[in-house]
Amino acid sequence: MKSIIRKKKWNILVQLLFCGILPQYLYAQQSYASNDVQVLQKSFQSNVDKSGMLNLKDILPQLSTRYHLHFVYDDAAIQGVLVPKIVLQEPAGMVIASLTKLLKNKGLKLSVFGNQQYGIIKESTAYATSKTKVMLSDQIHVTGTVKDKLGNPLIGVTVRVKGKDAGTVTDDNGGFVLDADSADTLEISFVGYLTQSIIVGNRTNISITLLINKSTLNEVVVVGYGTQNKKDITGSISSIGGKQLTTAPVASTANALAGRLPGLISLQSSGQPGFDAASLNIRGFGSPLVIVDGVESNFNLLDPDEIESVSILKDGAASIYGARAGNGVILVTTKRGVTGKPEVTLNASYSLQGVTATPRPASAGEYAEWERETWLNAGKPEATAPFTEEQVQEYFKGGNPLFPNTNWYNVLFRNWAPEQQYNLSVRGGSDRIKYYGFVGYLDQQTMVKLNGGDYKRYNIQSNIDAKILDNLSLQLNFSSVYETRDFPWRGYVAGANTVWQDFWNTLPIYPASLPDLTKISFANGGGTGGAHVVTNSAISGYDNTISQNLQGTIRLNYSFNSIKGLSAKLFANVSQDYDNGKEFQRPVQFYTYDPQSKIYTLAGALGSNASLSQSADNDRTLTGDFSLNYDNVFGQNHHLSAMVLYEAIDYNTNSLSAARINFLSPAVDQMFAGSTAGMTNNGSATEMGRKSYVGRINYSYKDKYLAELIFRADASAKFPPDKRWGYFPSASLGWRLSDEPFLKNTTFLDNLMIKMSYGESGLDNVGNFQYLTGYAFGLTYILNNNIEQGIASTGLANPGLTWEKVKIYNIGIDYSLFNQKLYGTGDVFYRILSGIPATLITSLPASFGANLPPENINSQDNRGFEFTIGTRGAVRKFSWDVSGNISWSRAKWIHYEEPSYTDPDQKRIFQKSGRWIDETFGYVADGLFTSQKEIDNLSFDQDGAKNSTLRPGDIRYADVPGGDTLNWRDQVEIGKGTVPHWMFGFNINLKYGAFDLSTLMQGAFGFFDNLQLVHGQLPPAIAYNLRWTESNNNPHALIPRLGGAATNSLFSTYDYKSASYLRVKTFSLGYNLPNHLLQNIKLEAVRFYIAGYNLLTFSGLNKYQVDPEAPSGNAGYYYPQQRTISFGVNVKF
Structure with missing residues (x-):
């Protein structure tokens, strides 16, 4: 077929050429930028007449290049034809429509004879009735208008010939002009309206009314x-x-x-x-x-x-x-x-990951000066200071092997770590069977050069929908997720005993490596020797985990022919999780080296023999439910749907672990190679289950008044039989005001709905079977000088423990206006959580021998609101969807089991009942002392020693009335916790022609961070540079006087900083290949994109090189957040 079409096009051209209609034709080859209108206009200045018109013959080659169009014409036919200068400013979709209209007024006709190929001929020529008809025999010159249901013209509507590149957009009067075959289908689309498809047939004028897309x-x-x-x-x-x-x-x-x-x-x-x-x-x-x-x-x-x-x-x-x-x-x-x-889709991306913010370590000179300054400021003798002034200067100079200066950040970390993602999916089907298949691969590498830390994930998903009978359908789902984590044996988790502890305790005064590469540098002056900064997993060991989740689901849906609207559903799922861990520690010895004597000295060791521990955990969950569903419309106004369901869930876990030490060789990392002396093993299993009955009824009248009732009864084996069941009802109402007579005829209002709800739910976050007396196994005792195994009671039975209960109230509004160009939602809520387990505050005799079990006695409430607003629309080739959302919430203790406070200050500071959950108390810092005179003039005793320990550079606390000595009573509320009260997001989605842009601005405020920059022995460079010194007598220096007064460590506003932030969370810029290129490469769609994640952050913590989402009080001992830049392609086959 395609060869016939190509032959037909060539025959048409040959006939035109031999008949003399087109003695010559131009094909523009010079390249211009598609939006370079000013350059085009400048090149035509010599051909612009006084009325601002351009010579048609001059602009056709430029239009050809700019819009990828091909024109053929008779020179004589267009000789002297002038067109307005405005034609150069038309978007691509309007050029042909504008030229058609302009040429018609000149007695010329613009006709389509191929893909993006146009001929310009005289309408009155004799050739038009003979040879030209051969060329245009199956083409129809179609004009039309597009309006809304009120008869208003719609501007910028896309009208295209389905399956071809031919197309245009409507003008200011809603009109369009294009040429199409009689068998072609026109597709008319516009944002906010339903897309229509119309077969051309023999119609030359088409009037189209678009309906709002709801x-x-x-x-x-x-x-x-x-x-x-x-x-x-x-x-x-x-x-x-x-x-x-x-x-x-x-x-x-x-x-x-x-x-x-x-x-x-x-x-x-x-x-x-x-x-x-x-x-x-x-x-x-x-x-x-x-x-x-x-x-x-x-x-x-x-x-x-x-x-x-x-x-x-x-x-x-x-x-x-x-x-x-x-x-x-x-x-x-x-x-x-x-x-x-x-439909086969491939999504491939390559990303580079770098830290958003993290402090860099001090240099050798900075570290030496920091240590010396701390020592002397504490009043200790200079003779025993860790560094002399001369040594400090030598470290600053560098170049002397006796005074190394190692940048451990550069040794341990790389600036960018690669990440790759590849996803392949296929979906399709018929009326009887539909299928979806997905395969995904993620390779996320670590920023740490040594010791591993990479993560890989493999995803497989298969979903099948089959219509077995007209009233019986089947769904089959299968998924598998396989993960591998390759970590050093000390791990990356936040806190001590990790790679981060090694990093912040590894000192720049030690070299990263020694001349004898078989010996490991003693890099931190401590027992661990900076193991994971100077070694790799092959030397010091590893902690690897392999995990897999397998799921299979079957769902049957049967419709009863005898009862309209009645159906039954059967659902069953099995989920199996496997986790296999293997941790192997090899012994490491650390050495120092004297460059002068060239002698190595054993300075420390981490472990004396290799050790291995392995674990195997598997969890299985079985879920099944059966439901009856009813959905029917009575008359024209009453819609009723209902569901009753029974659900049962069964949980099973099994765990097995073993460990051995004293391996004969650290080269063999298998359990058999370890000594049986001192070996350990352990295993456990648990069972738990729940069953539930669920009911739901939905009713609507005229789709205007709506109601929903929900009821659920849950039974959990965690609780005793008489407290095992929990009952959770819910009710909600909706009123669609936009369908009321007094609003229905408004032209701007699409939807306005008010809704309110009340619901109850629960929590059973407690240990299993606490209502029974239990025993702990695996305990050892010394009896008659022998070590014996035994058991011990786990405490008192707790038959009174039951559910935590939740009650929540909500009022909301949904709205959309102006054909859904403006839309949004709003909600206000109040929630009560009662029955939170806590231990009763009471006195027990020492002879009681046990602790009281927890009871359901604490309670709290939570309130808040959230709003969204957005706009969407299109103008010609440009479309947008922009929305924002903001929410606020905060919780308060209604009752918190605590001592009864009688002291007013104890009640103000320590009492929780009736107070916000996240109130944070501390001291108010008033900067730093800058002179001894300020200390002498202090009106109260700040250090409990008549201010004798205070010096310039120490923190000055605000004078709180009511006392002569600073103490716990002087604490006030200084913050609102470390969880944000306010969250917001601003989404921008733009599209112009083949380009699309998406970005998400995300942020939070109303929360705080306890800023602790110094961890371990090595301070960050920023702490060194911004510390208080006599030469930097700044009352607001980042770090107070080193070795200063004990009061500098009080929890205060000096370190408790606002962590509010705004991020450019995601950004994506894409380009979609045009249809004429896709047809050549036999693809349906190709999109290239560049994207980013956590690209920019605006926060008051930026100046401290701390990410606002860093764990509070832990700006060093954790793996920092990552900024990602990605390059990718989406291909549809």
Whole structure:
């Protein structure tokens, strides 16, 4: 067929040439930038007449190059034809329409004879009735108008010939002109309206009315155990499409949600590969339940490319999950097959990861001066100072092997670590069977040069939908996630005994390596010798983990033909987790080296023999439910749907571990090579289960008044039989005001709905079987001088413990205006959590011999609000969707079991009942003393020694009235905790022609960080540079006087800083190849993009080189957050 078309085009051209209609033709080859209008205009200045017109013959070659068009014409036909200068400023989609209109007024006709190929002929020529008809025999010159339902013209509507490059956009009057074959289909599309397809036939004039697209209201949103139309949701549910999660590659899916959904609090406290997921918190409640395709799952095991949609249930709507939903629910659906030919998609990206912010270590000279200054300021004798002034200067000079200056950051870390992601998916199907398959690979490497730390993940997903009978359908899901983590044996977790401890305790006065490379440099002056800064995993050992999650799901849906709207569903899932860990420690010896004598001295060792420990854990969860569903419309106004469901979940865990020491050789890392003397082993297993009954009824009248009732009963084996059941009801109402007569006829209002809800849910976050008396095994005792095994009681039985109970109230509004060009939501909520386990404050006799068990006695409440607003639309080739969201929440203790305070200051500072949960008390710092006179004039005793220990450079605390000596009573509220109260996000999605741009600005404020820059022996360079000294007598220096007064360590506003921030969280700029190129390479779509994650951060902590999401008080002993720059391509075959 294609060869016939090509032959036809050549025959047409040959006929035209031989008949003399087109003695010559021009094909523009000179290249100009597509938007360089000024250059084009400048080149035509000599041909512009006084009226601002241009010679048509002069501009055609330029238009050819600029818009990739081909023109053929008779010189004589266009000789002297002038066109307005404005034609050069037309967008690509309007050029042909404008030329057609202009040429028609000149007695000329612009006709299409191929892909982007046009001929200019005289309408009156005799050739038009003979030879030209051969060329245009199956082309129709189509004109038309596009209007809305009120008859208003729509400007910038895209009108294209389906399956071809031919197309245009409507002008200011809603009109369009193009040429098409009679068999062609015109596709008319515009943002906010339903797309229409019209077969041309023999029509030359077409009038089209576009209807408003209410798909955003009719959009199906996943709710508990089912779906609902977005417009019918009466609870507080926010949702997002999977496409928005893939604007920039991220290793952890949780990180892609930050800032995108109102009410979702996100904090990413680490950048460690495989453990860099943000913690998610709905409205400040706590960690939510995550359900993926109907099964409780780990959200971060998913690849963002697998996800179809994400919904979060924030109010009573979560009650349908009962005991597990007290902190809200995140519902995730993965992609499924669609009817149509197979669609194969490849997404490949290569990323570079670098730290967002982290302090750099001090140099050898800076460290030596820091240590000497600390010593002398503490009043210690100079004769025993760790460094003399001459040594300090030698370290600063450098170049002397006796005084090394090692930059341990450069030794240990690389500036950029690579990350690769490759995802391949296929989806398609028929009316009877649909399929979706996904394979993903992630390789996230560490910023640490030595000792490993890389993370790899392999994802496989297969979803099949089959229609077995007309009233029986089947879904089969299978997924596998395989992870490998290769870490050093001391690990990367935040805190001590890690690589970070080694780094901040490794001193620049030691060399990174010794002349004898078989000997390890003693790099920190301590017992660990900086093991993981000067060695690698092959020398010191490793801690590797292999994990796998396997899931299989079957779902049957049967519709009863005898009862309209009645169906039954059967669901079953098995989820199996495997974790295998292997930690092997090799002994390491550290040496010092004297360059003068060339003698090596053994200075320390870490371990004397190799040791190995291995673990194997496997968890299995079985989930099954059966439901009856009813959905029917009575008359025209009453819509009723209902569900009853029974669910059972069974949890089983098994754990096995073993360890040996004293290996004959550190080269053999297998258990058999270790000594049986001192070997250990352990194993355990647990069982737990729950069952539930669920009911839901939805009713709507005229789609205007809506109601939903939910009831769930949960039984948990954690509690005694008489307290095992929890009952969790929920109710919500919705009123669509926009359908009321007094608003229905407004032209600007699309949807306005007020909704309110009340719901109850629960939590069972307690240990298993506490209502029984238990015993601890594996204890040892010395009896008759012999070591004997024994057991001991685990404490008193606790038969009174039961559920924590949640009650939540919510009022909300949904709205959209101006054909959905403006849209938004708003919610206000109040939540009470009661029955929080705590131990009763009471006195017990010493002879009692046990502690009281916890009871359900504490309670707290939480309140807040959240709002979103957005706008979407299009003007010609430019379209946008811009939205913002902001939320606030804060919790207060209603009752907190505590001593009864009678002292007013104790009550003010320590009492929790009736107070905000995150109130933080400390001392108010008033800068640093800059002179002895300030200390002498102090009106109170700050150090408890009549200020005799204070010196210039020490912290000065504010004079709090009511006392002569600074003490605990002088503490006041100085902050509001380390979890943000305010979260916000600003999403921008723009598209112009083949280009698209997406960015997310995300931020938080209303929280604080206890800024502790100095960890271990080595201070950061910024602490050295910004410390107080006599020459830097700055009352607001970052670090007070080294070796200063003991009062400098008091918790105060000097270190407690606001951590509020604004980030450019994601950024993506893409280019989509045009259709005419895709047709040549046999591809459906190709998009190239450059993207970034955590690109820019604006925060008051920037000046301290600390990321605002760093763990509070731990700016050094943790793996810093990462900034990522990615390059990628999406290909659809």
